[in-house]
Every structure is written in C-alpha cells, then in structure tokens.
Amino acid sequence: VATSLFQSVSVVPQRTGRTNPDGTEQVDLLVRQEKGPARTLGGNVGFSTGQGFRAEGTWQHRNLFPYEGGLLASVIAGTQEQGLAGTFRRANAGRRDRTFSLTAGANHSNYDAYEAFTTSVGIRWSYDSTPIWQKPITYYYGGELVGTNESVYDFARGENVRRTYGIVALPGQLLFDRSDSLLNPTKGFRLRLNASPETSVQGSVKPYVRAMVEGTFYYPVSSSIVIAGRAKAGTIQGVARDDLAPSRRYYGGGGGSVRGYGYQRLGPFDPNGDPVGGRSLNEFALEARYRFGDFGIVPFIDAGNSYESSTPNLSSLRYGAGIGGRFYTSFGPMRIDVATPLNPREGDGKVALYISIGQAF
Numbered sequence: 001v002a003t004s005l006f007q008s009v010s011v012v013p014q015r016t017g018r019t020n021p022d023g024t025e026q027v028d029l030l031v032r033q034e035k036g037p038a039r040t041l042g043g044n045v046g047f048s049t050g051q052g053f054r055a056e057g058t059w060q061h062r063n064l065f066p067y068e069g070g071l072l073a074s075v076i077a078g079t080q081e082q083g084l085a086g087t088f089r090r091a092n093a094g095r096r097d098r099t100f101s102l103t104a105g106a107n108h109s110n111y112d113a114y115e116a117f118t119t120s121v122g123i124r125w126s127y128d129s130t131p132i133w134q135k136p137i138t139y140y141y142g143g144e145l146v147g148t149n150e151s152v153y154d155f156a157r158g159e160n161v162r163r164t165y166g167i168v169a170l171p172g173q174l175l176f177d178r179s180d181s182l183l184n185p186t187k188g189f190r191l192r193l194n195a196s197p198e199t200s201v202q203g204s205v206k207p208y209v210r211a212m213v214e215g216t217f218y219y220p221v222s223s224s225i226v227i228a229g230r231a232k233a234g235t236i237q238g239v240a241r242d243d244l245a246p247s248r249r250y251y252g253g254g255g256g257s258v259r260g261y262g263y264q265r266l267g268p269f270d271p272n273g274d275p276v277g278g279r280s281l282n283e284f285a286l287e288a289r290y291r292f293g294d295f296g297i298v299p300f301i302d303a304g305n306s307y308e309s310s311t312p313n314l315s316s317l318r319y320g321a322g323i324g325g326r327f328y329t330s331f332g333p334m335r336i337d338v339a340t341p342l343n344p345r346e347g348d349g350k351v352a353l354y355i356s357i358g359q360a361f
Contacts, residue, residue, distance in 0.1 A: 007036040038063050046356035048255040049349065050112070050262030052079030068092055076107070083107035097133070099126045113264045113275040114246035118148040134182055141172040150246050153270040160272075165245040166201040179218055183332035184359060186226045189217040200245060208238035210248070216361050226289040230361045235310050236279040249277030250306045252318075255354035256361075257283055258304040260320020260339035262352060267306030273347060281306040282314070285361065289326070296326030296333065300360070319343055320352075324360075332358050 010032045018026040043057040055077050062070040068091040076083040085105030093100035103122045109115065124142030129135045146167040154161045172195055179188035194212040199205055212234040219227045234250050241249065252258050252266030267278050283304035290297050301321045307313065322339030337354040344350075 006033050008032075008034045044357050046255075046354075048263060048354040048356070049352035050254060050265060051081075054078035054081060062091075065090075080111055081107070081109050093125070097128055097130060097135070099128055100124070101126070109247070111264055112262075113251060113277060114150050114152065116148050116150040116245075116247050118146060118150075118247065120144060120146045129177070129182060134177065134179075136177055138175045138177065139173060142170070144169040144171060148245055148247060152242075152246050153272070153274070153276055155242065155270070158271070163202055163245075167198060167245065167248065168201075169196050169198040171196040179216075184328070185216075185218045185228075187218050187220050189215065191215045198248070200239070200243065200248070202243070202245070206239050206243050208236055208244070210234070210236050224291050226291075228285075228287045228289055228359075228361065230283070230285040232281075232283040232304075233312055234281050235312070237310055239279075241277070241279050241308050244277075244279070246277055250279065250281040251275060251277050252281050252283065252304045252306040255337065255356060258285075258302040258318060258320050259300065259322055259337055259354060259360070260302065260341040260352050261318065261344075261348060265348065266304060266318055268308050278306040278308045279310040280312040282312040282317075284317075287360065289359075291326070291328065294328045296328065298324040298326060298337075300324065300337070300339075302339070318345075322352075326359075335359065 012030045012032065014028040014030050016026050016028055020026060038061055040060050041058070042060070043055065045055045047053050056074060058072060058074045060070060060072045064071045070089045070091065072087040072089060074085045083105060085103060087101055087103040090100040092098065101124045105120055107118045122142060122144040124140055126140035127138050129138055146169065147164070148167070149162060149164045151160055151162055174193045176191040179185035179190055192214045196210045197207070198210060199207045212232070214230070214232040216228065216230045221227055236244065236250065251264035253261035254263035258266055264275050268276050270276050281304065283302070285300060285302045287298050287300040301319065303317045303319045305316050305318050307316070319342040320339045321342055322337055324335060324337035326333040326335055335354070335356050335358065337360070339352050340350060341348050
C-alpha cells in the first residue's frame with residue numbers, strides 16, 4: 001500500500017476442514033488486492049523572505065507507458081518563480097529500484113541576484129530509496145543541456161546587461177544514509193557528495209567543475225528531544241566568477257541555507273546592493289528539536305557565507321538564530337521558522353520568515 005500501487009491489501013484465513021497430526025486445523029490464506037489509482041495529484045506551498053510565495057502542483061500517471069513507464073507533469077506558480085516541466089520515468093530500469101528519467105522544462109526566475117529565462121533537457125539514471133526500503137547508499141548520474149538568458153552585472157561596464165549562456169553538464173550524486181527516516185530522521189547521519197563537470201558557452205567555451213559536500217547528523221537526547229546538525233561546503237574550479245552564468249554560482253541565505261537572511265543575500269554584492277554570487281560557500285546549522293505529540297518547537301542557530309574565490313573560509317561567517325514551530329503529519333512535518341541575523345550588514349532585514357513542508361535538513 002505504501003507504494004501506491006495498491007489501494008488496499010487484505011489477508012483472510014479460509015477454513016479447509018483438514019487437520020494436522022497435532023489436531024490443529026489447516027487453513028488457506030486468501031489475499032485480496034485492490035489496485036490503486038494510476039493517476040495522482042500532488043502539491044506543496046511555501047513562503048520565505050526574499051523568495052516570496054511559491055506553489056507547485058504535480059500530475060502523475062505511473063503506468064502510462066507499460067510496464068512501469070510513468071509521466072510526471074509539474075507547474076510552479078510563485079511571486080518570483082514560474083515554470084513548467086514534464087518527466088518520463090521508467091521504474092526498475094534494468095534492475096530493481098533503478099530509475100531512468102528524461103525531463104524537459106522551462107522556467108522564469110526573478111530574484112535580487114538575477115532574472116533568468118531558462119529551458120533545459122536532462123537525462124538521468126538513479127538508484128533510489130523507496131517508501132518501503134530506505135537504502136544506505138543511493139546515487140544518480142546523467143546529463144543536462146541548458147539554454148538561459150540572464151541579467152548580470154558587468155563590472156567592466158558598470159551596468160546590468162543581459163547575456164545568453166549555453167551549458168552542458170554531467171551532474172552526479174552519491175548519498176550515504178544511515179538515518180532512521182527519509183522524512184523526519186531522529187538518529188543517524190547522512191553524507192552527500194555532488195560533482196558536475198560543466199561547459200559554458202558565452203562567446204567562448206569555458207569548462208569548469210562544480211562540487212559540493214554536505215553532512216548531517218541526528219542524535220536523540222531523549223524520546224522527545226533530537227539534536228540535529230549540518231555542515232556544507234562547495235567550490236567551483238576552473239573559471240572566473242564573472243564568466244559563470246549567475247544561476248550557476250553559489251549563494252547563501254534563506255530557509256535552506258542561513259536563516260535570518262533573505263534568499264541569496266549572503267555573499268558579494270554589486271554597487272547597486274544586489275547579490276552577485278560566488279565560486280564557493282560554506283554553511284553550518286545546529287537545531288534542538290523538541291516534540292510533544294503532533295507539535296514541536298525548534299530553536300536553532302545557522303552560519304555561513306558565499307565567496308568570490310573558489311575556496312571558502314571561516315573568517316567572514318554570518319550568523320543567524322531563531323525559533324521554529326512544527327506540526328507533524330503522516331507525510332512529514334510542516335515548518336514555520338522565524339529568525340534574525342546576529343551580525344547583519346547594512347540593508348539586512350531584522351526578521352525573516354520561512355514556511356514550508358519538511359525539516360530544514
């Protein structure tokens with residue numbers, strides 16, 4: 001039932017009238033299965049300072065192309081992001097729990113850091129955890145073609161200009177997961193490694209590599225309190241920052257980064273006070289998750305920044321702290337976090353709000 005392939009499964013014993021040598025009666029087990037709906041609708045909504053309101057809806061047909069060939073359509077409607085995408089997905093492609101997917105999409109983003117009109121086509125093979133089996137090691141690898149027209153600040157000309165980039169990428173990820181839950185872990189750890197050799201074409205061909213490592217841990221102090229921590233570092237090697245498309249740079253700040261600061265507001269700025277991103281970043285977070293019934297309270301402190309150089313450092317960290325509320329449901333916790341910057345720069349807000357589904361990490 002957890003796979004959604006079946007709507008209900010029941011096992012009913014049937015008397016046979018036959019007896020065993022010890023006098024007990026033999027029974028047959030009758031298994032009744034009711035097929036689940038092939039089509040499903042889904043969605044999520046969220047709000048965060050700097051990112052605004054964001055809603056995503058999905059429609060899925062799990063077996064439109066038998067066997068196990070599904071189609072997923074998604075739409076994003078937000079104050080600062082809009083998009084459409086379609087994905088063909090073949091489950092158990094060649095082996096159990098390996099998925100092949102082909103995705104095409106178009107997206108418009110309008111943030112302080114950049115405005116971008118982007119189209120992309122991607123292909124991916126992945127070995128995934130499932131609602132029933134959470135695997136200790138998962139991975140994906142694939143290819144991506146991206147065409148994007150973006151606003152970028154030209155420091156040589158001293159003004160904002162628009163540039164078109166063609167990007168070829170070979171992204172991959174390896175995840176070691178020793179946590180006890182995909183949605184709401186309470187013990188264990190995770191280690192995630194990402195690497196993406198890429199080539200950007202904007203006037204000339206510029207190859208580079210984006211890499212990221214992230215670790216999280218979860219330690220149960222008691223039956224109701226879990227200490228959770230996160231550390232993350234990223235680097236881009238082989239290209240100058242200003243030769244990168246703004247959407248491929250690293251930014252800090254926001255609900256999934258350093259809370260207390262606006263989305264993408266940590267890092268270098270242009271003379272207009274808008275973020276321009278960098279070639280490296282680091283992030284740290286520590287939470288105390290206290291749960292009582294279906295509710296929870298989470299005090300937290302975050303730190304991090306992004307940097308123009310390709311190597312992150314610890315001397316320019318920005319800190320944020322706050323408190324959050326959780327409402328636990330069958331599909332994961334709903335999250336509301338309120339945070340404030342502890343060492344803000346001029347122009348940083350005093351309070352930031354984040355609303356979403358799922359833990360921060």
